[in-house]
Amino acid sequence: MENKVPLIKFIDAIEVLSKSKSLRDGEVKQSLKEILKLATEALGCQRANAWVFNEDLTVLESLLSYVKEGNVYNVELPLTRKDLPEYFKGLVKNEIIVSDDAVNEEINEELVEVYLNPNEIKSMIDIPIRSEGNMIGVVCFEQTNKYRKWTDEDMKFAQSLAQLISIALETNKKKKYRLELESLVRQKDVLISEINHRVKNNISVILGLVNLQQLKSNDDFHKGLFNELKDKIFSMSAVQNQLLLSQEVDKINLGDFLSSLLSNLSNSYDKEVIFKIDKEEIFIDLTKGVPLGLIANEIITNSYKYAFVHTNDSPQINVKCFRVGNEIFVCFEDNGPGFNLTSENIGMGLGIVKDLCDQIDGNIDFVNKKGASITLSFQVT
Numbered sequence: 001m002e003n004k005v006p007l008i009k010f011i012d013a014i015e016v017l018s019k020s021k022s023l024r025d026g027e028v029k030q031s032l033k034e035i036l037k038l039a040t041e042a043l044g045c046q047r048a049n050a051w052v053f054n055e056d057l058t059v060l061e062s063l064l065s066y067v068k069e070g071n072v073y074n075v076e077l078p079l080t081r082k083d084l085p086e087y088f089k090g091l092v093k094n095e096i097i098v099s100d101d102a103v104n105e106e107i108n109e110e111l112v113e114v115y116l117n118p119n120e121i122k123s124m125i126d127i128p129i130r131s132e133g134n135m136i137g138v139v140c141f142e143q144t145n146k147y148r149k150w151t152d153e154d155m156k157f158a159q160s161l162a163q164l165i166s167i168a169l170e171t172n173k174k175k176k177y178r179l180e181l182e183s184l185v186r187q188k189d190v191l192i193s194e195i196n197h198r199v200k201n202n203i204s205v206i207l208g209l210v211n212l213q214q215l216k217s218n219d220d221f222h223k224g225l226f227n228e229l230k231d232k233i234f235s236m237s238a239v240q241n242q243l244l245l246s247q248e249v250d251k252i253n254l255g256d257f258l259s260s261l262l263s264n265l266s267n268s269y270d271k272e273v274i275f276k277i278d279k280e281e282i283f284i285d286l287t288k289g290v291p292l293g294l295i296a297n298e299i300i301t302n303s304y305k306y307a308f309v310h311t312n313d314s315p316q317i318n319v320k321c322f323r324v325g326n327e328i329f330v331c332f333e334d335n336g337p338g339f340n341l342t343s344e345n346i347g348m349g350l351g352i353v354k355d356l357c358d359q360i361d362g363n364i365d366f367v368n369k370k371g372a373s374i375t376l377s378f379q380v381t
Contacts, residue, residue: 006042010157013042017164026171029064031164033073036066039141039161043154046144047119049076050165052129052137057081057092060138084110094135096159097126100149102142120144125155127162131170139165203237227268231301234264235293252289254321254328255279261296262319269304274316282323284380291359292330292376298353299332299374307336307372323380330376338368 017023017038022030036048050063062076081088090097090107099105102116102124115121123143128135139162141154207230214226255277262275284292300317308315312335320331339350350366353374357364362378 006044006151007153009042010153010160013038013157014160017161023164023168024171026168026173026175028168028172031168032064033066035161035164035168036064036073037068037071039158040066040068042157043141045141045148047121047140047142049140049142050129050137051076051079051140052169053135057088060088060091063137079115083114086110091126091128091138092135094128094130096128096155097124098150098155099124099126101147122146123148123150125150125158127155127158129162129166129169131166136166136169200237203233207233207237228301231265231268231297232294235261235290235297250286251283252286254282254284254292254330257289257293258296258319258321258330261293262300262317265297265300265304271304271308271315273304273308274314276316276318278318278320278322280322282321282328284328288360288378288380291356295353295356295376296330296332298356302350303332303334303336303372307334312336326379326381328378328380332374332376333371335371338370338372339366 017035020031020034022034032050036050039048040046046068047066049065051060052063053060058081060079062078065074065076066072067074079087087107087110097107099108100123102108102121103112108116108124116124119142121142121144123146125141127139127141129137129139139158141158210226210230210233214223214230217223217226256279258279259277262277266273266275296319303317314335316335318331318333320329322329354364357376357378360378362376364377365375367373367375
């Protein structure tokens with residue numbers, strides 16, 4: 001029954017530590033306080049210390065030291081390979097060092113005067129702390145005033161504690177990485193938002209300059225050219241506006257984007273046209289947004305210019321966007337007379353649309369069915 005008492009203490013200590021919030025949250029200092037104190041109680045030793053190596057394994061830096069007498073926590077002075085070459089040579093072998101008679105163990109010879117005797121240490125056990133297969137430090141359990149023989153159970157328990165310390169250190173490291181990454185993401189979002197604001201402002205300046213030039217136009221033809229230019233510029237500006245409204249930094253809402261284009265074009269022409277838009281919640285990459293906006297602008301402009309020149313009591317443009325798997329479809333329909341493919345102007349307009357379609361690796365189909373019907377499709381990931 002006596003042999004089972006230490007084992008029960010070890011199990012109880014591990015169970016208590018496994019529920020530690022500080023260990024789970026990677027709070028290294030608090031975790032070490034709990035681990036080192038429980039270690040001395042369960043092992044029946046007087047001192048416990050946790051150390052970590054620097055990058056080149058030439059210095060052992062004290063994380064925390066605990067002395068049962070007085071319930072004292074402190075940080076020891078660093079130990080260096082320069083001062084303790086043989087001790088470091090033994091440590092980096094990544095093995096447990098058991099010293100039942102610490103003062104007379106050969107590996108501890110360099111520690112006798114500087115560490116063992118001043119702290120009255122008689123027996124000691126050093127357990128490697130490992131992370132991702134590499135030794136990153138050591139945890140030491142020390143018996144003062146009297147000698148003791150460390151048992152197999154002592155060593156297994158001490159190894160379990162070393163693993164818990166490793167978990168605390170790794171969790172803390174990952175927590176720091178996560179916080180740094182979150183900070184970088186926030187900085188990136190702010191930077192991109194600022195860039196989008198500046199681009200939008202620059203486009204507004206360009207539109208202002210075009211308006212000034214338009215005022216110098218002396219005929220309707222040139223005024224019309226300036227209007228078409230402004231509509232194209234607006235389609236690019238609408239991309240930036242959607243980016244500012246979107247929670248994504250590199251995607252825009254396709255349906256909202258098309259709605260803004262339709263609204264702008266309806267204000268540009270002196271024709272009352274019924275607009276209908278059927279849209280799904282679809283987000284597309286910024287790289288596809290600008291070409292798609294120019295395509296939509298060209299198609300809808302063509303409808304205004306050519307579909308409704310004849311008598312039409314209720315001119316109408318229908319736009320529909322939907323997704324099937326990894327493919328996006330955008331359909332434009334008007335109730336005009338359809339395409340006149342022999343028209344030079346129409347040919348030029350559709351040529352521009354085809355060139356822009358190639359930029360987004362899309363396909364486009366032109367059909368005459370109770371008016372012009374154009375379907376654009378492209379892949380997304």
